[in-house]
Amino acid sequence: MKEKNITLKDIAIQAGTSVTTVYRVLNNKEGVGDELRQRILSISKELGYTLNYAASSLSKKATNIVLFFPKKDETSKYYTNLIYEGYARFKEEIAGFNITFTEYFYEYEAEDLSSRLEGLFNDKSFKVDGMIIFPMRSRQIINLLNRFAGRGIPMVLMDKDLTEVDRLTCVKPNEELAGSLSGELMCKLVRTPGKILIADYDITVLESDLNIIDGNSSNFEQMIQTKRNDLTTERIHISYRDNQLYHYMKDRLESDANIVGIYSTTARNTVSVAKAVFQLNLQKKITVIGSEVFEDNIQMLQNGVIDAIIYKNPFLIGYESLKILFNYVIKGQETRKQYNITPRIILESNATVLADSY
Structure with a gap:
């Protein structure tokens, strides 16, 4: 039979039950045993019945x-x-x-x-x-x-x-995988020993002692430790707001020659990090891995300030x-x-x- 000819009555006859019971099953209502429910679903599938959800919702x-x-x-x-x-x-x-x-x-x-x-x-x-x-x-x-x-x-x-x-x-996003990908990539891109900064401030975390596992930064650090014992990591929990992160990164990069890479776990942090590296003309010395695709980041990729981006869709x-x-x-x-x-x-x-x- 064609799909449009199948009715609840057809399914009820084959299942040996009432039309009301078939209706309850196909509309995910309670009150029907598991065995009968599965039989009705199986028969409706065999007959090619498809519930018109739009029409059902309008009623x-x-x-x-x-x-x-x-x-x-x-x-x-x-x-x-x-x-x-x-x-x-x-x-x-x-x-x-x-x-x-x-x-x-x-x-x-x-x-x-x-x-x-x-x-x-x-x-x-x-x-x-x-x-x-x-x-x-x-x-x-x-x-x-x-x-x-x-x-x-x-x-x-x-x-x-x-x-x-x-x-x-x-x-x-699969933050754990994002951290592992960026860590592995950083290990391949950085050629000299030194320190990697992780800009991982998260505006949504309002209480630092909440039980929130930061799988992104953790997996990044683990990958660095596993593959490159000549690299160390340091997390930077400073807000991008009011240019705080930008000024911190600018001062830090000017004063610490041991920094060879920066990983930014969020889009907003990436803007501040890239701006600091660009202003100091350190793109040939500092490897930067940022987050997300937007106009500012694309331009920084083209300028060589950002080396790669982790895109979380x-x-x-x-x-x-x-x-x-x-x-x-x-x-x-x-x-x-x-x-x-x-x-x-x-x-x-x-x-x-x-x-x-x-």
Whole structure:
């Protein structure tokens, strides 16, 4: 039979059950035993039946999805804009479904995000069917998100994970692999003994004693220690804001001749690092590995200031975050507890091609 001719009644007859039971299974409702559920799913697949999710959603009350995301600032173009663009792209793809989106944009402060979360949590009239959050990381935020989880609201954490939160899943870069890739690359590019600085300040970490494993810096250090015993590493936790990191790097590079390389784990840090190296004309002495592809970084690649970039595909992070939540809420598809986006090494020859693809 053709797909359009298959009805719930056809499946019910073959399964030896009622149309209501078939409907419950295909719409991921409870109250049907596992054995019968699997038999119905198997028969529907054999018959080529496909549930029209769009039509199904239009016949029900609107599904409400909420997004919490940082406000745009002068640094958003380096990374978070692309995450939002990925989210917006999938949002366009599901425009035919009966879904409403409520979007909250917050300042990079725990107080701003927490007040918005509190306001939504206390609004008993507002129904939330799913949430996507680019989180700031503090105990207060963890506690607030777990209050939403206590109401059974599925949450997708975007880009940054909080393992203490009972979230549906997290879509993030594979930071451990990013650290290993950059460490191995640094070992190959640096020809002389010396010190490697790691600029790994993270604006989302608001409490330094939180149980957050920095797999990026750790794996970078481990790779250096394993492959190059003539190199040492030092982490630099200084904010890029108000040019703090730039001035620190400039002063440090002028005073410490032992520095032979710098690895920046984030896009924002990379801008400050590259600017300092460029201003001091040290591109032939200092090997720089940065993060993310955007106009400033491409120019620094072309000028020889940055030797390579670790690209974490922020667009895909945003796209997959909404796609996974959509598939769970609308289609009832199960999900893993974490999705790691594979990073890539970018050089001058492929940087412009990647940038043009968006």
